[in-house]
Structures are given as C-alpha cells and as structure tokens.
Amino acid sequence: MRLLHCLFTRTTLLCLLSVLLLASVCHAQQEAGTSKKDSLKTTQTDTTRQKFDERVMSNLRQISQRKTIMGKLLKAVLVFDRRDEEVYGLDAELIERENERHNYKVVRHIEIKTLNAFGYSIHDTTRVPVNILEKAGNSLHMKTRQRLIRNKLLFKSFEYLEPLALVESERLLRQTSYLLDARVMVNEFTSTEDSVDIYIITKDVFSLGGSGSYSPSSGAGRVAVRELNFLGLGHQLRTSYRFNMERPRPWEFTSAYTIENIGNSYISADVIYANENFYKERSAYLRRDFFSTNTKYAGAVGTKWADEQILLPPVAADSLPYFSNIEYTRHEAWIGRAFKFKTYNLGFEPRARTIVAMRVINTNYSYSPSPSFQSNTLILGSLGYSVRRYYKDRFLFGFGRTEDVPAGSLFSFTYGYENGRLQDRFYFSTEGSFAKYSPAFGYFFGRAAYGSFIRNRNLEQGVLDLETMYFTKLSEWGNWKLRHYVLGRGTFGVNRFPEELLTINNESGLRGFRSDFVRGSKRLTINYEANLYTPFSLFGFRLATVAFADAAWISTGNKSSPLKTKPYTGFGIGFRFRNEYLSFSTIQILLNYYPKGPPFQDFNNVRIYQTSRPFYDFADFRFIQPGLAEFQ
Template sequence: MFVSHSSFCRLPLAFLLCFLLLCTGVCHAQVNSNQSQTDTTKQSLNTRIIENLKEISKRKTIMGKLLNALLDFDRVDEEVFGLDAELIQKEYEKHNYKIVRNIDILTLDAFGYSINDTSRAPKTFLEKAGNSLHVKTGRGLIRNKLLFEKDEPLEPLALVESERLLRQTRHLLDARILINEETTTDDSVDVFVVTKDIFSLGGSGSYSPSSGRGRVTLRELNFLGQGHLIEGSYKFNLDRPRPWEAAGYYTIENIGKTYISADAAYVDENYYKEKSLNLRRDFFSLNTKYAGAVGASWIEERILLPSSPQDTVPRYATANYTRQDLWLGRSLKFKTYNLGYEPKGRVILGARVINTNYTTVPTENFQDNTLMLGSVGYSIRKYYKDRFIFGFGRTEDIPVGTLFSVTGGYQEGSLTDRKYFSASFAFAKYKPHFGYLYSKAGYGSYIRDDRWEQGVLDVETMYITRLAEWGNWKLRHYLLGRATLGIDRNPEELLSIDNENGLRGFRSELVRGTRRATFNYEANLYTPLSLLGFRLATFMFADVAWLSTGNQSSPFKEAPYRSYGIGFRFRNEYLSFSTIQITLSYYPKLPANDNLRDFRIYESSATHYDLRDFRFTRPDVAAFY
C-alpha cells in the first residue's frame, strides 16, 4: 500500500474515528444487556451511536478519556430561517422603492457568536482566545458590498442580492439582511445587516514519510479586517528536476465601492512559471451593467508532448511568452412597465482582445498572434438557499437559470490568420424535493481556408439528489457525466484523466489522449459527530474514464480506467482551512509503463464537484484540458 500526502496527524485521527465508529456495535450490545427486558422502545441509528459513544466516554479508561477529549456530543445546529430565496424576494417586494432611512451593521467574530441569535456570546476560553487572534471585518467593508444606500430608494432584488454577495465573500461564514418591520412606514424602511466572520488565518500542509516530499501553505483571507487575501505555498523534496516549488498570491477585493478587484500572482514551479497582474470587475449581481478586466502576464511552461507505448518517461518542450488581455462587457435588461417587477432575463454583449508574443516556441504550431473576440449572450439566473450541498450546515446559494452565448472572432498571426466560432448552452433547475440538475453543451473551433481545426465539443450533466435525513444523519448522492471530444487538434494538445479531470487520486503523465468521457458517482453521508470541532462526513465513490488518442476514434472503443474508494471529510465552518479529506482508492487498471500503485491512501482539500453559476463571463476560446 502506498501512502502519499499524509497530512501531518490527520490520518491517525481519521482512522481512530473509524475504529470508534466500528466499536459502537459492540458497545451497543453491552449497553442493551443492562437494559430491562420490558424496554422495547426501538432507538434510531443516530441515537444508538451517540448514546453508545457517550457511554464509553464516561468510563475512566484510556479509551473513555480519549473519547471525552476528542468528541463533542453537545453541539447543536443553529436553526436556519428563510432557506427559499424566492420567498424572501416576495416577502420584501412590498418595500420596493421605499427610502432607506437607516442601515445598521453588526459584524460578529468567528467563535461563540450566532447570526440567528445575536444575544449569544463566547463562553469558553478557547472561543475567547480564538477571537482575540482575529481582526474582525470592518463595517465599511460590509457597507461597500451593499447594493443599496442610505437616503436612496430601495431597488428590487437589492436586499436578496446584497445578502448573497456577502455570503459568497471568502472571509464571511454567513450573512442576514432584515427589514425592521416595527419602524417601517409607507415610504421608508430601516435595514439591519448582520454578518459573521470565519477565522481567516489558516493554512494546510502534507508530508510523505516514505519519500520525504511535503507541502506547506499559509493564507490570510482578511488581512487586518480589510478583505485582502495573502497566500503562499512551498513544496519540497520533489522528484523533479528541481526539488522545490513556490507560489504567492495577493488579492484586493472590491476597491472602494467600485466592485473592481486587483490580483497579483507569482508562481515558480518546475513545469510552470508565471508573473501576472490583473484588474477585474465581474457581472457580480443581476443588475450589473458593466464588467471587464485588463491584465498582463509573463509565462514559461513545459508542454507535454505525445508519448508512444514504449515511453517510460514523459517528453516535454518549453514555451515562453507574454500576454496582454483586455475585455469589456455590457448587460442590457428588458423594459418593464410594471413598477416593482424586475425581469430576470439579460442580454449581454462582450468584446475581448488577447495579444500573445512568444520568445520560445515548443513546436511549429505556436505563433505570435492577436485574437479579437466578440460575443452575445442571453442569461436568466436566480438563486435558492439550501444546506448540506457541499458545506457542513452553512447556508449555500444554489444558482439556477439559463445561459446561451455565441462567440465569433479573428486571429491575426505571424504565420497565418484564421477565424473563430463557438456556441454554448447551459441550464439548471433546483427543487428541495427533486434536487439539483445541471446540463451544458458547447462547441468551438478555428476556421482556416474553409477548414475547421482545433475544435472541441464539450458536454456535461450533473445531478445532486434531494437531501435524505434520518435524525441528524443526512445523505446526498452526486452523479456527474462529462465528455470532451477534440476535433483536428494539434498533436501536443492532450487531455488527461488525472484527479478532477476524471479519476480522483489518479496521476499519470503518460496517460493522455484527445477524446475523453468520464462518469463519477458519490454518496456523501453527513454525520452529527464532531472531532476536535470538525464536523465529519463519510463518502464512497466510483469513477470511470474512457480515453482515446485519435482525432477520429471514439473513446468508448478503449477499455476504461476506473477507481473505487471510501473516505472521510472533516470541516470546521468557522475556520478558513479547506475541507480535510482522507481517501482510500483502488485502481483496477494501470498503465504498464508507469510506476503507479493499485491501492492509494491520500489527503486532498479539493472537491470533485461544483455548482456552475449562470453569470456571463468574458468571451473566450472553448477550453480543451
């Protein structure tokens, strides 16, 4: 068995908890033997496990003391109000266009406070100590996120959209915006805003004793309470040409109240180096009229070349280039003569210019070029609220709607010129009793001398079932199917099935192709157990991936690669740490010329699934990776 990225002490804790859960059956038998024969009440699974663990924790044994120190049996989930965003919108419709008289903002520290019960305060030493190390978000930063202002009319959707924007802020756990109904008049309202921070200072790390490889990452999501992101990472003892790699990122979010953000990145890795600066403004809300970005980057990357069946090591070539990128977008909404009614549909126009200059080219298929793109799209988007989609109980925004776009362009190159065309369509629906369904299809290709080249057809469907509940135990199923088909691609343009591209935990530089199809299934069980303040979820999964190497061949003609496994996830919603995930995977089929193991235990913080927003983004070339 191969152990990789065993994240410090995480593996022992995970397997300890697994052992404790397995012991509950034995403990249950011991407890039942002492019960009266007349007690015929059937306990639920949740009650049996919790009561048995409590029984063990009360004993004065080593196991009892360990359980009492590690597990929290008294954690109570907060009741969450208003999970249906549509109902909230209808509730507040009566306040549209009233004058905002006062805006009261309350920001809460990370530990011991409740966003639904503002009278709650920290009680324990750990809660108070944690808050003392944290700089609370400034009220001015919260005010800059609001889409309404004092002494101005309250626009439709302003309350719901402002709450969503606050909740999606990296350093905030949750947010509520309420109308004070007691002071409301026919023409004015008072608004109360309450937010709760997460502990923004965090990091992660991993270390493999067998190889000596490791990684350390430190991040601050809310530097001095001003919303600045600072992150740095360092990898060491790598089995690559150079034994170390480093990266650093800095982001200033929402400068002033312009919703313009600034990003700077420095990446120094073996196969990829980047220095970049970027200013951007997204279509952050339904009513945003203008969006755009301007940026420059200096990049050096090693391009993986096609391999033959006899290759035992991957072959690379180097590309050095600079890139300048500029785009601008304009959103247009339909006129309405119904005061207070806000149409959800938007027509979006976008234009983009990308200038790329190479100093080193890996093959003859790379050239200096200027790519000009224009697009038109139609977007309908709205949001629902739910819990236990990917979080462990926090409020999550579920995007649904429709997005259609058509993009055309012209590439002026140093060797040859060509046109570009792409189109895409996506939709999603969500109902608490049905679940979440998302589908997308897109096609894009360059056109040179009436010949279509470097084309890609991309389709995706994801379904997340409704939440099944047994007491405090909650279960969801996730199904994801994707296909990416390259059409007349260049030989060095290759797809992988590594990790999020196909099989989780799989890594091989020799398994590459031009057409790929994948299917992923996962069952995620959220438990009521808490380990050192981290909520626990268990999951099992099955991944299948098909890959072919010819531009005309079907991926389904080849035998698929597969992975099966089980794992644990730990998450503390009050901390900035990523979800800790420990996984045991089995791979029945592996390439014969690669040094891989069929069993693997590894730690990861990346999620395999994500919700797609229906926000219109910059015009772009269809992705092929």
C-alpha cells in the same frame, strides 16, 4: 505515503469512528427493513430512528464520562451538545416576495453587526463564547470591518431600494471567503409606507489557516499558509512551498494576493507569482465581474508572463514522457455591457439579461516547440443571454451552513479573428447551459459547448464539451443525512494540434489517479459519490463519510471513439471533515483502488488520496468574458 502532519493524530480516531458509523448504519438498516418501503414517511419510523440516534450518542457520552483513556479521549474530541441551527427562509425566491412591499422605498438607516468566528450564532444573538478555546481563537482574529460589509451592499442610505437589492446583497456577502453566513433584513417595526431601516448581521470565519504534508520515506513535504481577511480588510494572501521533491529542482513556491472591491467599485486586483518545476508565472489583473443580476458593466485588464512545460505527443515504444518549454507574454483587456428588459410592474424585476462584450488578447511567444504556437492578436466579440436565480439549501458542499444554489440558463455566441505572425484565421463558438432546482427533486445541470478556429474553410483546434450533473434531495434519518451526486462529462477534440492532449488525472477524470502516459484527444468520464453526514464532531470538525466510483474512457484520433476502449476505473471510501468556522478547505482522506493501471509505468493500484479541493462545484449562470472553448 503522504499524511497531513497537522492531522496525524486524528486519523487513528477517525478509523475508530468509522467502525462506530458502519455499525450504526447496519443497525439502522436492520430496523428499517422490518417495515414497508412507504413506512419511511411515517412518524413512527422517524421517531424510532431518532431514538436510535439518541442511543448511539448516549452510549458515546457515557463512555466519555468514564475515567479511562478512551473516556478521556472521547470527551476531549467529541462535541455532544452541538445542535443544528434552524435556518429560516431557505427559498430565496420566497424571501424576495416577502420584501416586495418595500421596493422603491427610501433606505433611512443601515445597521451592521459583525460577529466573531467562534462561539457566536447568526440565528441566536444571545449565544456567546463559553470556553477558553473559543475565546482564545477570537483573540487571534480581527473581525471584518463594517466598512467592508457596507461596500458589498447594492443599496445606500437615502436612496431608493431597488428590487433584488436585499437578496443579492445577502448572497454577495455570503459568497465571500471570509464570511461564514450573512442575513440582510428589513426592520418591520420601524418601516413606514415610504421608508425602511435595514439590519445586517454577518459571522466571520477564522481567516488565518494552513495545511501541510510530509513523507517520512523521502523527506518531501508541503507547507501552505493562507490569510483570507488581512486586518479585517478582506485582503487575501495564499502561499505554498514544497521541498525535497524528486524533480529537476527540489523546491517550488507559489503566492497570490487579492484585494476585493476597491473603493466600493467592485473592482478587484490580483497579483500571482509561481515558481515551479514545470510552470512559472508572473501576472497582475484588474477585474470587475457581472457580480449581480443588476450589474451593467464588467471588464478586466491585465498582463501575464508564463514559462511552462507541455507533454509532447507519445512515440511508439516510448517508456518515458517527453516535455518541451513554451514561454510567452500575454496582454489582454475586455469590456461588457448588460441590458435588462423593460417592465411596467414595479413589484417585479425581470431576471433575463442580454450581454454584449468584446475582448482583445495579444500573445507573444519567445519560445515554442512548433509553429502551432504562433504569436498573435485575437479579437473576440460575444452576444449572450442570461437568466439567473438563486435558492438556499444546506448539506450540499458544506456541513450545514447556508449555501446558494444557482439555477437558470445561459446562452452565448462568440465570433472572432486571429491575426497571426504566420497565418490568419477566424474563430467561432456557441454555448448553452441550464439548471433546475427543487428541494423535493434535487438539482439538475446540463451544458453543451462547441468552438473551433477556421482556416481555409477547414476546422482546427475544435472542441465539443458536454457536462451534466445531478444531486438528489437530502434524505434524513434523525441526525444522519445522505445525498447522492452524479457527474458526467465528455470532451471531444476536433483536428487538435499534436501537442494538445487530454488526461484523466484527478479532477479531469479519476480522483487520486496520476499518469503522464494515459493521454488522448477524446475523453468521457462518469463520477458517482455518496455523502453521509454524521452527527459526530471531532475537534470541532464535522464528519462525513464518502463512497465513490469513477470511470473514464480516453482515445486518440479524429475517428476513434473513447467508448471502444476499455475504461479506467477507480473506487474508494473515506472521510470528509471540516470546521465551518475556519478558513480551511474541506479536507478529504480517501482510500482508492484502481483495477487497471497505465502502460509503461509501475502503478500502485491501492493508494491513500488526500485533498482539500472539492471534486464538484456549481456553475454560475453569469456571463464571464468572451473566450475560447477550453480543451483540458
């Protein structure tokens, strides 16, 4: 059983806190059950629950002040005086309206203030580090350089301030991996009728981080190191090493290096090296995305060499999976142009954009198991329509930090031609997605996409992809916060090649599930999750409890429906914790139960699943690039 070695001693204390948490929730439900349902909205009930939270924390504080082992342990690991920072202007649209009167004024001066990772507050500039741990952490961290912040801005000194430039610049800063939060504000005291001064404040995360795992029984383990802001320049390095693996080769190594926004051009460079048992890659790319709603040009150019093993179609009565190698080299380039609609209202910036783009991909296979993988040159052209808005909220995927919630719509149509070594064929795809958000309603997202090649008037390698996601509004009981998530996905292959099969492993279906025998060409999954954010802080890590239920249906064949098969299901509970000031991804430790196991395989129905990858994420409504509908 793999355990995160750097968190081994904390797991026992997490179990203790879980008992306290469950007792607290049950006691709160008993108090709330004596009143009517509509009384949840009354001030009296909120006050009662607030007093209950205060009693829980007061009892733990009293225990921590005792000279016992438990008292010393609680005092060392729990933070009692942490308070949630009040975040102003959670509605990005309202912020835009507040700054409308400054549109097209001349930017006179830009002042930038960067804060270190520990002990400082972006909302309270008087707060400073107070203990030796915060000061020691800051001494090991190099602050983000002001030049890097300035290069992210969509406005410059002595130029006119365009609409959306303030809120878009703030969002771009906040979405970087090396900044925890950012604020871009107009200095109202010095602004005039024709000019403004801009004040910018940012707060870093501790950019150096790592993770690891180790299994005492087998001696296998993993070590990962990441640096997200090398020397304060925004360069990112991620490495991972696995050892003593029960595979053809006992070790694996991957590394990726990224340079963002080279020379204020918003062009980024990526270099990737991967040497794994079943996948090898060497690649290099230069790219410029439609990073802002006002971006006119985007594109990329790059090359990639890959050698990967794919699962072959299952044969009747087989009890072992069979693999085959695919080795290829790929060169590609694309360019896109966005057009905005004209407006004669200087106080309003239209959000809609029309995008045209073209992409060329050349793929040469040096080895493949079948003629299905033919060397080819694929030319794609796309026409898209995008409307993008962003709102601000908290306690979505983070633990109280400001998060940008994308809403809007995206529609695209792609047509192309593949010149293959053996045969030629055409390609077409269409996609539509939309999302609505309201603090009182929550967030709803829907997406539908279909794409297929056409050869001799017959469809092949087609895929219909459906997705919907909903999360509720944030329910609050004092310092306890609860949110529910529901995700539904469907992937249906149409005349796919025999080597192309879907799985329900981990993020594809059931979290923590792993099997090479459960495969098919049609898949339907439903995932539910409830997150309860607690007021507890452990070693500076905010703590949340997680409960989830997953179901997945999978079938093979063009005429077979996945709903006619018995679903695979998974249920679980666990913990999620994160220190927002560190570069660590959110760490989850989940106890999973699977009632149904895969055939031809010894399967453990109960397991502990550890991951640092989020199961949910937002879909942005920016046009990415012309491409094929994904079947995965």
